[in-house]
Amino acid sequence: MTNSIELKINNKVAFISLNRPDVFNSFNREMALSLQKTLTDCSNDNSIRAIVITGNGKAFCAGQDLKEVTDPDLNPGFRKILEEHYNPIIQKIRTIEKPIIAAVNGVAAGAGANIALACDIVLASENASFIQAFSKIGLIPDSAGTFFLPRLIGFQKASALMMLGDKVSALEAEQLGMVYKVIAAESFLEEVTKLAETLSEMPTKAIGLTKRLLNQSMTNNLENQLALESDLQIEASSSNDYKEGVTAFVEKRKPTFNGN
Template identity: 75%
Template sequence: MTSITTQIKNNLAIITLNRPEVFNSFNREMALALQKALDDCASNQEVRAILLTGSGKAFCAGQDLKEVTSPELNPGFKAILEEHYNPIISRIRNIEKPVVAAVNGVAAGAGANIALACDVVVASGQASFIQAFSKIGLIPDSAGTFFLPRLIGLQKASALMMLGDKVSAEEAEKLGMIYKVFSAETFMDEAEKIAFTLSQMPTRGLALTKKALNASIQNNLEEQLTLESKYQIEAAQTEDYSEGVNAFIEKRKPNFIGK
């Protein structure tokens, strides 16, 4: 059984973390397989949006501790961070396609932070998020210290990281940590609907929006205004912009192609 599965339908790639027997915790094989799946999606012109989810009861429980406590299997923390998690986060943020995290169950440690690095995060009412690192004497990785304070503020992020509190899906939505919560019964349908909607939108414009948001984290106001001008001019030269304007004038539904 492969640790990562990918299904492509209607311009949407559904990537599933597939180690349900260990709550989709990461070992080296799964981390490298996820990187390859993201690379394949980046180069596949048929794919215009990505949905990332987990199989079974969990989204992802973070690092497989059996691997790091095994003398034979342990790759070491340097390799785990520099070869596993950091490249995953970089791919999610730099891929020029929207990435939706569909958190179906517990998202702990690196699993939580990989979800929070995605462009849109939705969760099942049965899901929860936990910065589990402090429980075993580690610090949050996988860009947790970067994204979580920006999503919910320094004070709340600091408390969640140090105390290791479990956050329900409903509380995560109220905090602004995630976009929306859906009932367990409708969750996957709603998540796929959101991801499919994004896949049918002018995805070149969405890619430029993503690049602008990435840059906004470090730019000052003047730098960001300059960058917005650059990307807006680029967006205005796309076929999708012309199609969107013509569809508006002609009072019809636009047919975007991602170019």
């Protein structure tokens, strides 16, 4: 673990904090690779049943550290930045079959905004904001922003936000459907923790299969989606969590899921 990424594990929840607050948690190569490794470690640790990604300091993430791309000695080039930094992060967020929460504590700009939007649930502090900042410097949205944002808020709104680079407040983001819920700043960490711990007590196998279905729904037709639902329902019904859930229902008690 490096200083740019902090990991704390408590009550089956992994809290991953982007930790470059002096540059608003903007990504350099080291932080991007460290986040990838941390996500992989959390995926492989069966004791972890929910993951939270947040930022230390005032920002969630300001996107790419422009000092890195303008320094001839440091600049890895945009192809490497995308193919080795951001694209693997997005792929890990979507393929890890555990719930991943983006806890957006402040500004989320550029790749930082799109990493948040790729998560399963986005919680935003009332102090948070989102901006597709790419057009401000002559770039195009990356980190799957052009994939997720139109699906979240519609083509017209996404097109305008990406072309104009407007800043969207937390409340506006909630109204647009970009985030699940806005939380008061003074209770943000408490509420994020409460939701994450709730997810960590739920049937992780079923949640992971639900995530797989949602991923496939982006490209499947109805016939293929129905067939996949059938296959994955059979898989879910063979889990220990299903047996526990049914038994608890019959016995009129709260189920105790073990995540498999």
